[in-house]
Amino acid sequence: MTDIPTPTYEVLQHLSDERFTLLKRYAEILATKGIEWGLLGPHEAERIWERHLLNSLALASLISQGATVVDVGSGAGLPGIPLAINCPALQVVLLEPLLRRHTFLVETVEDLGLASQIEVVRGRAEDHHKQYQYVVCRAVAPLTKLLQWCLPLLTAGGELLALKGKTVNQELTKVLPQLRRANLAADIVTLPGNTFVVRVH
Numbered sequence: 001m002t003d004i005p006t007p008t009y010e011v012l013q014h015l016s017d018e019r020f021t022l023l024k025r026y027a028e029i030l031a032t033k034g035i036e037w038g039l040l041g042p043h044e045a046e047r048i049w050e051r052h053l054l055n056s057l058a059l060a061s062l063i064s065q066g067a068t069v070v071d072v073g074s075g076a077g078l079p080g081i082p083l084a085i086n087c088p089a090l091q092v093v094l095l096e097p098l099l100r101r102h103t104f105l106v107e108t109v110e111d112l113g114l115a116s117q118i119e120v121v122r123g124r125a126e127d128h129h130k131q132y133q134y135v136v137c138r139a140v141a142p143l144t145k146l147l148q149w150c151l152p153l154l155t156a157g158g159e160l161l162a163l164k165g166k167t168v169n170q171e172l173t174k175v176l177p178q179l180r181r182a183n184l185a186a187d188i189v190t191l192p193g194n195t196f197v198v199r200v201h
């Protein structure tokens, strides 16, 4: 058991006791096995809530209840696992090409008892041929690449939600011609905690 301070953030207030317990369990898995397996840096344990869980949950307000979601390049399950825990009505696929990370995800989903809500798929976005209402991703690739890989994964009317850092404006400017050619629009949503989301629709 890792000593992670119990969070009291407002954004978590709506969670049922059961879901809050799951989120705490996931934080514990990240802070122990996630670090041991090298999926998170050695100093991330103290920053699990702010930097990883709350950052992932910032997307929750942009996703409709009951939607289908694919988390491209899920790594240790971010942002897909916090989003699934936050909203039991979502159906989430975690897409990850690397075996070690895929194994971590399978074991984590099993540990959390969320196999009926979360499917783990090993593969690359560009080789995946299913469609979803939302593609979410964090720290996977620049927008130019993400658009190539992820637009084919969207159903008609679907949205790509990419968590980005401070270079968000430059990245978006670069892909404007690409978006125009695909007849798509994009905006930047600024969320609490210096979090930016590029929303392509």
Ligand SMILES: C[S@@+](CC[C@H](N)C(=O)[O-])C[C@H]1O[C@@H](n2cnc3c(N)ncnc32)[C@H](O)[C@@H]1O
Pocket: 072, 073, 074, 075, 076, 077, 078, 079, 095, 096, 097, 098, 101, 123, 124, 125, 126, 137, 138, 139, 140, 149
């Ligand atoms: C820096 S990690 C980020 C992991 C997680 N999203 C996070 O925020 O902690 C990038 C992940 O993208 C995955 N990845 C790289 N290329 C990919 C591709 N073409 N399709 C799907 N995932 C990919 C990598 O295997 C890796 O797990």
